[in-house]
Amino acid sequence: MATAKARGPPSPDSPMPPTSKAGPEPRRPPSSDPQETNRPARLILFAAALLVAALNLRPALTTLGPVLPEIIRDTGISAAGASVLTTIPVLCLGVFGLAAPRIAGRTGTEAAIVAALALIAAGSLVRLLAAYPALIVGTIACGAALGVMGVLLPALVRRDFPRWTGPMMAAYTMALCAGASIGAGAAVPLAEGMGGWHRALAFWAVPAGATALVWAAILLRSRNRPASARRPAGLLWRSALAWHVTLFMGLQSALSYVVFGWLAPILRARGFDAVDAGLIVSGSILVQVAGALVSPLVATRLKRQGPVAVAVSAATLLGLLGCVYGETSAVVPAAILLGLGQGGSMALALTLIVLRSRDAATAAELSGMAQSVGYTIAAGGPLAVGLIHDWFGGWSAIGPFLAAIAVLAAMSGWAAGRDDHVPALGAPASA
Numbered sequence: 001m002a003t004a005k006a007r008g009p010p011s012p013d014s015p016m017p018p019t020s021k022a023g024p025e026p027r028r029p030p031s032s033d034p035q036e037t038n039r040p041a042r043l044i045l046f047a048a049a050l051l052v053a054a055l056n057l058r059p060a061l062t063t064l065g066p067v068l069p070e071i072i073r074d075t076g077i078s079a080a081g082a083s084v085l086t087t088i089p090v091l092c093l094g095v096f097g098l099a100a101p102r103i104a105g106r107t108g109t110e111a112a113i114v115a116a117l118a119l120i121a122a123g124s125l126v127r128l129l130a131a132y133p134a135l136i137v138g139t140i141a142c143g144a145a146l147g148v149m150g151v152l153l154p155a156l157v158r159r160d161f162p163r164w165t166g167p168m169m170a171a172y173t174m175a176l177c178a179g180a181s182i183g184a185g186a187a188v189p190l191a192e193g194m195g196g197w198h199r200a201l202a203f204w205a206v207p208a209g210a211t212a213l214v215w216a217a218i219l220l221r222s223r224n225r226p227a228s229a230r231r232p233a234g235l236l237w238r239s240a241l242a243w244h245v246t247l248f249m250g251l252q253s254a255l256s257y258v259v260f261g262w263l264a265p266i267l268r269a270r271g272f273d274a275v276d277a278g279l280i281v282s283g284s285i286l287v288q289v290a291g292a293l294v295s296p297l298v299a300t301r302l303k304r305q306g307p308v309a310v311a312v313s314a315a316t317l318l319g320l321l322g323c324v325y326g327e328t329s330a331v332v333p334a335a336i337l338l339g340l341g342q343g344g345s346m347a348l349a350l351t352l353i354v355l356r357s358r359d360a361a362t363a364a365e366l367s368g369m370a371q372s373v374g375y376t377i378a379a380g381g382p383l384a385v386g387l388i389h390d391w392f393g394g395w396s397a398i399g400p401f402l403a404a405i406a407v408l409a410a411m412s413g414w415a416a417g418r419d420d421h422v423p424a425l426g427a428p429a430s431a
Contacts, residue, residue: 043160047168049218050156052211053113054175057149059183059204060120060142061089061257062285065264066187066278067197074197075132083386085135086261090253090379092143093150098372100151101364109152110219117212119145124205130198138201151371155364158354165354166300173292173347177285180260185282188274235423236362236369244416245352245366248309250374251409252345254381255316255402259284259342261382266324266395267331284319284335288343291315295344296351299417305355308348309413315341317406324395324402345409349374352416358424366422381405 064071064086072082104112123141126134153172161168183204190200236242259281267277295312299305315337322334353370357363388398 046160046218047171049214050153051171051175052214053117053149054153054172055179055182056117056120056204056208056211057146057153057176058180058260059207060124060139060146060201062180062183062260062281063187063190063201063204064139065261066184066274066281067191067200068261068265069268069274070191070197071135074130075135077132079386079390081132083261083383085132085139086257086386087379087383088136088139089143089146090257090375090382092140093147094372094374094376094379096144096147096372097151097375098368100148100372101155101368103148104152104155104364108219109156110215112152113149114212114215114219116145116148117208117215120208121205121212124202124208128198128202130196135201147371147375151364151367154350154353154367155360158357158363159360162360166296166351169351169354170293170296170347173296173343173350174289176346177288177292177343181282181285181288184260184264184285185279188278236365239422241356241416241418241420242366242369242422244412245349245356245422246370246373247377247412248352248374248409248416249349249370250377251405251412252313252316252342252349253374253378254405255320255409256342256346257378258381258385258402259320259338262385262389263323269395270331271328272331280332280335283332284339284342287336287339288346291340291343291345292347293343295347299348299351300355303419305348305352305417306414307417308344309417310410312341312344312348313406313410313413316345316409317341317403320402320406321399324399345413348413352413356416356420356422358421362422362424 068082068086071077071085072079075081077085100112107115120142123138123145126138126141128134154169157165157168157172187197187200190203191197194200194203263284264274264277264281267280268274272280291312295308299308302308319334319336319338319341323331323338326334349370353367354363357366384401385398388401389395391397
């Protein structure tokens with residue numbers, strides 16, 4: 001029987017086998033955590049859920065404008081009363097946007113989004129009552145929910161997609177614009193098909209409720225994320241750069257909400273029927289998708305985003321003036337230019353929040369500041385347009401007001417576009 005040969009010391013010329021003081025490393029068993037093994041698939045599904053949520057951020061607002069003349073007729077309110085109705089949701093965006101980071105800190109971001117989507121559904125259903133007080137209550141509920149979601153969703157992009165900020169912000173803003181366009185374009189056909197504007201407004205409870213169920217499923221499968229230590233958020237309020245971002249957000253939003261609330265009545269006063277006016281507004285908002293796609297991709301490739309801010313502000317102003325003062329045949333081209341400018345402006349404002357932040361905690365706080373203060377500023381846009389109409393008895397006097405807003409937006413966007421960051425409030429987020 002053969003015997004084993006005794007092993008002597010290796011010769012100097014023989015290769016030394018690798019050694020380890022700890023011995024051979026045991027093979028790591030495959031992870032049984034589906035969140036680790038399926039992370040790419042989870043990110044794709046989460047991105048899809050985020051974009052579906054973004055689709056619900058504007059229909060509750062953009063459905064009002066196309067049916068506003070019928071609301072005025074049936075409820076007996078004045079143009080000033082209608083201005084209040086179009087201004088309240090923007091104010092709610094500001095007030096509740098400021099509280100969004102604190103709400104998410106207590107409940108978790110995903111849970112806050114589930115609650116906000118449920119509140120959109122409830123507020124939309126309240127509008128079914130078709131009375132002015134019910135419209136006010138439903139609009140406040142929708143505005144509060146939109147304020148919370150509008151702050152938290154961009155922070156989720158910064159948290160979970162730090163390497164794809166440009167494409168994700170482009171897709172997010174495109175979803176915003178698509179939802180706004182669908183709401184504006186479908187308002188009058190839904191009102192005619194469902195037997196009243198109140199049913200058309202209440203319809204949007206259905207997609208909001210369905211999306212809430214999707215996010216509830218995400219909440220059940222998500223892990224609890226440890227809160228990062230943060231320095232006082234008051235640092236942002238002393239930052240000039242943060243204020244420039246905030247002013248750009250507010251001023252460009254003021255023009256957006258003028259379009260959402262008053263462009264359809266302006267076009268109807270110029271001779272367009274209700275369906276055509278709604279379709280022009282819807283088409284203009286739909287074109288925002290193209291501007292929203294291009295603006296973040298260009299902005300994230302530049303060190304300074306100021307030139308982009310000037311370009312999109314100029315396009316917005318020229319398009320608005322064309323819709324208000326241009327020949328009837330020029331309204332559609334002007335609406336297209338308006339859509340490109342406004343889509344680019346909104347996308348740039350949201351992208352600046354991410355670009356000027358070093359981490360997800362800072363992005364959430366800057367998003368809260370920019371959108372809360374910004375939307376409070378923006379609320380003055382539709383309110384002032386309604387008051388100017390009442391004072392002067394027509395729409396011809398609103399041009400200088402719109403021009404002033406656009407110029408100030410370009411100036412603040414130029415300052416917000418410099419290559420710098422606001423004070424960091426938390427540790428860098430991991431992908």
